[in-house]
Amino acid sequence: MDRREFLKTAGVLAAASTLAGCQTDSSTAPMAGNPFPTTVQSGSGGAKPSVTIPTTEQTKPVVNDLATLINNRLTFGVRPSEPLFSSTAGSTDDKILEDFLDRQLNPGSIDDSVFEERLQRAGFETLQKSFKDLAYEHITHNPYKNNDDRHWQWYIKPFYELIRATFLRAIYSRKQLQELLVDFWHNHFNVYGDQDDVSPLMLSYDRDVIREHVFGNFRQFLEAVATHPSMLTYLNNRTNSDAGPNENFARELLELHTMGAENYLGIQDPTSIEKDENGFVRGYIDNDVYEAARCFTGWRMNDDLWEGEEEVDDSLTFLYYQPWHDRYNKFILGLYIPADQSPQKDGRDVLDLLASHPGTATHIARKLCRRFVSDDPPQGLVERVARTFMQEKDSPEQLREVYKTLLLSQEFRESSGGKLKRPLEWAVSTMRALNVEMMQLPEGVYWTTFMMGQPLFGHHQPDGYPDKAEHWINSMSSIYGWNLITGLVENWWSDEEDGNNVRVDLLAQTPVEVSSATQLVDYWLERWQLQNLPAESRTALIQFTAGEAGVDTPLNAEELSEKIPALVTLILISPQFRYRG
Amino acid sequence: MSDSITRRTFLKGSVASAAFMAGLFTPFPFKQLNVSANSSDDPILVVVSLRGGWDALNVVAPISGEDVAYYQKARPTLQIPQKELLPLETRFGVHPALKPLFELYQDQKMAVVHAVGLTYNTRSHFEAVEYMELGTPGEKTIHSGWLSRAWLADAFASEEGIPLVAIPSQPTALQGSNQTISLSSFNDLQLWDGGMIDLQIPVLRQLYAGESNLAQSTNRTLDVLELVKSRVDQEYKPAGGVKYQDDEFSRNLQAVAQLIKMNTNLRYATIDYGGWDTHEDQNYGTEGEMGILLSNLAAGLSSFYRDIEREHARRVTVVVMSEFGRRLAQNESRGTDHGHGGVMLVLGGQVLGGKVYGKWPGLANEQLFERSDLAVTTDYRQVLSEILQKPMQIPNIIQVFPGFQMQGDLGLFA
Numbered sequence: 001m002d003r004r005e006f007l008k009t010a011g012v013l014a015a016a017s018t019l020a021g022c023q024t025d026s027s028t029a030p031m032a033g034n035p036f037p038t039t040v041q042s043g044s045g046g047a048k049p050s051v052t053i054p055t056t057e058q059t060k061p062v063v064n065d066l067a068t069l070i071n072n073r074l075t076f077g078v079r080p081s082e083p084l085f086s087s088t089a090g091s092t093d094d095k096i097l098e099d100f101l102d103r104q105l106n107p108g109s110i111d112d113s114v115f116e117e118r119l120q121r122a123g124f125e126t127l128q129k130s131f132k133d134l135a136y137e138h139i140t141h142n143p144y145k146n147n148d149d150r151h152w153q154w155y156i157k158p159f160y161e162l163i164r165a166t167f168l169r170a171i172y173s174r175k176q177l178q179e180l181l182v183d184f185w186h187n188h189f190n191v192y193g194d195q196d197d198v199s200p201l202m203l204s205y206d207r208d209v210i211r212e213h214v215f216g217n218f219r220q221f222l223e224a225v226a227t228h229p230s231m232l233t234y235l236n237n238r239t240n241s242d243a244g245p246n247e248n249f250a251r252e253l254l255e256l257h258t259m260g261a262e263n264y265l266g267i268q269d270p271t272s273i274e275k276d277e278n279g280f281v282r283g284y285i286d287n288d289v290y291e292a293a294r295c296f297t298g299w300r301m302n303d304d305l306w307e308g309e310e311e312v313d314d315s316l317t318f319l320y321y322q323p324w325h326d327r328y329n330k331f332i333l334g335l336y337i338p339a340d341q342s343p344q345k346d347g348r349d350v351l352d353l354l355a356s357h358p359g360t361a362t363h364i365a366r367k368l369c370r371r372f373v374s375d376d377p378p379q380g381l382v383e384r385v386a387r388t389f390m391q392e393k394d395s396p397e398q399l400r401e402v403y404k405t406l407l408l409s410q411e412f413r414e415s416s417g418g419k420l421k422r423p424l425e426w427a428v429s430t431m432r433a434l435n436v437e438m439m440q441l442p443e444g445v446y447w448t449t450f451m452m453g454q455p456l457f458g459h460h461q462p463d464g465y466p467d468k469a470e471h472w473i474n475s476m477s478s479i480y481g482w483n484l485i486t487g488l489v490e491n492w493w494s495d496e497e498d499g500n501n502v503r504v505d506l507l508a509q510t511p512v513e514v515s516s517a518t519q520l521v522d523y524w525l526e527r528w529q530l531q532n533l534p535a536e537s538r539t540a541l542i543q544f545t546a547g548e549a550g551v552d553t554p555l556n557a558e559e560l561s562e563k564i565p566a567l568v569t570l571i572l573i574s575p576q577f578r579y580r581g
Numbered sequence: 582m583s584d585s586i587t588r589r590t591f592l593k594g595s596v597a598s599a600a601f602m603a604g605l606f607t608p609f610p611f612k613q614l615n616v617s618a619n620s621s622d623d624p625i626l627v628v629v630s631l632r633g634g635w636d637a638l639n640v641v642a643p644i645s646g647e648d649v650a651y652y653q654k655a656r657p658t659l660q661i662p663q664k665e666l667l668p669l670e671t672r673f674g675v676h677p678a679l680k681p682l683f684e685l686y687q688d689q690k691m692a693v694v695h696a697v698g699l700t701y702n703t704r705s706h707f708e709a710v711e712y713m714e715l716g717t718p719g720e721k722t723i724h725s726g727w728l729s730r731a732w733l734a735d736a737f738a739s740e741e742g743i744p745l746v747a748i749p750s751q752p753t754a755l756q757g758s759n760q761t762i763s764l765s766s767f768n769d770l771q772l773w774d775g776g777m778i779d780l781q782i783p784v785l786r787q788l789y790a791g792e793s794n795l796a797q798s799t800n801r802t803l804d805v806l807e808l809v810k811s812r813v814d815q816e817y818k819p820a821g822g823v824k825y826q827d828d829e830f831s832r833n834l835q836a837v838a839q840l841i842k843m844n845t846n847l848r849y850a851t852i853d854y855g856g857w858d859t860h861e862d863q864n865y866g867t868e869g870e871m872g873i874l875l876s877n878l879a880a881g882l883s884s885f886y887r888d889i890e891r892e893h894a895r896r897v898t899v900v901v902m903s904e905f906g907r908r909l910a911q912n913e914s915r916g917t918d919h920g921h922g923g924v925m926l927v928l929g930g931q932v933l934g935g936k937v938y939g940k941w942p943g944l945a946n947e948q949l950f951e952r953s954d955l956a957v958t959t960d961y962r963q964v965l966s967e968i969l970q971k972p973m974q975i976p977n978i979i980q981v982f983p984g985f986q987m988q989g990d991l992g993l994f995a
Contacts (some may be wrong), residue, residue: 001620144877236638236861236914244913248860251919267702267951286704420795451769453750461632463707471854473794474763475770483773490775540787544780566777571760575795 008188010211023506031345066093068415070100073372074407075176077429080509080527082114084176093413101407104177105215105400106354115173119165119407126158131204135316138200158200159193163456164500166206167441170428178214181403183195183424184371185210186457187464188364189225189257191234193457201316202457215400218364219355219393222257226351227318228470229301235462238300240293250292252462254284258354260363270331278358281334291332298325320344333357361389367467368402374418375413375468380418381411418530419580420469423477430485430572431502433528437511438502442493445502451480478573485572489565506564515554517546517563524568530576541570585621598709613732623737627837628728628851629882629897630752633858634706637906637916637924639871641695641937642666643944644674655910659917663866668714669693669937675787677867678875685928689935690886690894692993694925696939698905699961701893704919706725706858709904713961714753716982725757728849731969732758734980735848742846743805748833752851759797762805766831767817767836770809775805808845819888824881830854834885841893856879856905861914886928894930900964901926906955909944920956925964938991959991967993 063233070085071078085100103110119127126134137143138158144151189210193202201365208229213221225231226249232238235249255261265273265283273281298321304314312319320343330337330346333353337346352361365385369377388405389506392398406412421429428450431438449455453476459465466472494503514523521541525533535540542551545567549555555563639661643649653660666674667683673695675683685691701718703709712718716727728745745761755761758863764770772778786803789796817839825831833852840847856874862869882899889897906923922942928934942948942956950956963983969975971994978987 241913246912246914247918441958473798477762486773486775544784
């Protein structure tokens with residue numbers, strides 16, 4: 001989408017919305033069945049936010065409490081119409097967190113029917129398709145001719161629907177922690193989604209690999225990743241053969257998926273690497289990469305590309321292809337692998353070894369701690385999480401247990417202010433905060449998140465998006481973050497040609513009795529749990545909102561319709577909103 | 582800010598490079614922007630990083646001696662045919678997709694450094710990039726990138742205007758600098774206006790009062806938006822009838838050219854250009870993925886150079902680098918795996934171009950690094966140091982590359 005065109009259109013729309021601003025019931029009527037709440041209390045079926053909201057008289061900044069931390073760190077941010085947990089008077093912090101995790105780590109127990117209904121109504125056509133159907137219908141037997149525009153549209157449809165469904169889940173699903181964890185593992189086992197010949201299979205990678213294993217066993221997860229055609233294509237293992245091994249997958253398997261660069265010892269003599277008391281080598285070296293590449297020769301797919309391979313079909317499924325497998329013995333990570341093992345055994349031995357290596361446990365633990373606690377997480381916590389990873393390595397619930405150790409820790413509770421939102425989190429939390437009404441994400445919103453620096457499934461390199469603040473403090477994030485918020489609050493994507501709209505009705509979310517500048521600022525700060533905003537910032541917001549009027553003078557309808565979006569924009573771009581609690 | 586090292590105190594020499602090694606480096610204080618309307622003679626360095634590890638041996642390939650046979654034998658289907666290579670000199674020919682750059686080479690505006698790279702042994706992208714950009718191979722304890730330190734050590738650089746630009750985002754080389762502005766095209770430098778933006782901006786500044794990195798970066802961004810406001814929507818007319826190609830890399834370079842011509846004190850610009858990790862289907866003769874990458878590279882750089890040539894060429898140096906080269910032998914996927922030695926290009930008004938620099942190690946088995954990759958005979962820091970010392974006029978290289986000793990002088994500059 002061309003931004004200049006957008007701006008031209010946007011200018012017109014902005015003018016139009018200003019004109020329409022006097023009407024309280026403008027053309028932005030909510031879609032059927034899901035009216036915007038008219039006040040903060042009425043939107044959520046009785047459940048009230050569990051945090052203690054100070055009255056407007058108490059303007060001193062409060063230290064974020066645990067509930068605020070949970071809302072910001074373990075969900076995609078506050079969604080005022082639908083608090084994810086409630087606490088009765090007298091609940092202890094322990095109880096709040098335990099209850100929350102009990103539900104969120106067992107998402108099957110969560111009633112998500114409101115979201116499910118929205119997902120149905122959004123009209124996705126491909127989300128339920130099996131791998132086989134995705135491959136057959138959208139890739140190998142596309143019903144449209146190559147030169148027909150619909151050919152490409154049909155081809156790319158499953159991938160685009162995956163992006164849109166992912167946004168929809170992040171914004172509306174009550175299974176918020178699951179969505180955050182899915183995002184974590186998509187980055188850990190990064191696949192660039194829009195790949196030349198297999199983009200539709202990304203839908204299956206998301207559903208059958210990432211979501212399937214997100215609470216499960218890491219070793220099984222690893223094999224599901226290694227054998228999925230999205231990964232086989234992305235890291236080229238589909239062409240890894242004994243005639244000339246392709247090392248791409250093998251290297252990233254060691255460096256990114258399992259032991260991590262922190263355990264890479266560079267180029268060394270394999271006989272010189274020491275072992276620990278359990279027989280694990282201290283780290284991996286280049287030779288291990290080459291040997292791993294040999295172990296995975298022949299792990300390819302049914303892509304029917306080469307002449308004379310009669311046993312290969314065009315189903316695009318995983319295929320272990322004996323003729324390409326390097327049958328000779330190997331020596332990897334201190335392990336001798338004899339020649340002529342049974343099919344796939346060489347590769348599985350490598351996965352076994354890697355999944356049980358303490359270096360892998362530490363690497364995964366550190367990344368999880370970085371995601372949920374701080375950019376540089378305390379070593380003691382990393383070690384405890386890694387210990388759970390090792391202790392539970394044969395459990396089908398291994399990762400669930402790992403998350404528990406992490407999130408029930410004292411370090412997690414004391415980590416307020418430790419994490420800047422990445423652009424995707426900023427964008428989604430903005431849409432949650434604004435109570436947007438949306439079915440299928442408009443292209444322009446996706447494009448704006450692209451410009452902010454974090455398009456979903458759009459990271460080319462295999463390391464996933466970085467997870468430290470320093471990578472996200474930059475002008476492009478700030479500029480396009482502003483642009484996204486402005487576009488949303490001004491309803492610039494509410495009437496798109498293709499019918500994919502997002503609508504925001506801020507007036508309907510503001511109670512009638514909230515009408516002075518002071519009331520408005522305090523109302524929105526409370527609604528989004530941003531009471532920690534410094535007093536000077538609050539004052540500046542109040543003065544801005546009041547303009548010529550007094551800070552306690554009720555504003556008229558025209559002023560409200562002009563000021564509220566501008567005020568809300570400022571709050572959503574404030575540093576306090578840009579942190580995950 | 583009492584512990585922080587400002588650029589001024591740094592220049593006075595009160596801070597030893599050991600402090601940097603110990604990670605004491607903290608960001609710069611925020612300065613208000615002011616731009617002189619005068620045209621400037623200050624030097625500018627543009628660093629183009631080809632992400633993924635470019636296949637140096639197919640960019641600059643041997644055309645004489647036994648190396649031709651080694652090259653062809655190792656790359657039965659990936660070699661660039663000898664007759665297609667454009668001869669740089671007796672030993673090497675350049676990929677024909679780089680023809681526009683070959684012309685700059687013939688005009689002596691571009692130099693080639695072969696068998697150059699990181700002296701540390703790694704074939705990991707992420708590690709190689711990090712070491713290269715921190716400027717301390719084998720050491721990750723330093724907390725700032727080499728360009729940040731070059732900027733700190735640069736006695737002549739103005740702190741006003743837009744001295745540091747990163748496209749599309751801040752690389753490790755500029756880590757530790759809160760003055761960097763990131764963008765992908767010039768038109769990114771504007772905010773969408775819901776109708777009240779002029780009243781919102783002062784409030785936004787109030788919200789971002791303070792010294793945090795986020796606050797400094799945001800304020801800097803707002804300053805720059807203000808600075809370019811009147812020009813951002815104007816149509817850009819390159820000099821000399823140049824027409825930039827319509828692709829990302831050319832748009833990036835056009836943005837740099839625009840900034841240079843605006844006289845906003847641009848000093849260092851970085852551009853990331855990805856896609857060089859060609860494990861599979863690298864090329865079909867001169868065509869294919871690698872051919873497209875190279876042809877876009879050449880189109881962008883030559884348009885850029887011709888655009889700024891008349892007025893600004895003396896000031897500008899461009900260096901093109903990559904984290905490593907690739908394996909001599911191709912793999913079975915018609916691609917190449919991670920290797921070692923690479924090739925760098927240096928382009929600019931002061932470069933003694935038209936020459937291939939560096940000691941060529943040869944491609945015989947025993948001449949290769951680990952018997953598989955092109956060896957490194959020139960530390961990449963040697964090339965960068967000569968650029969910093971000569972056109973950029975930074976005498977104190979030790980501040981930029983602590984622990985590195987320059988090995989004589991390749992002679993890239995007079």
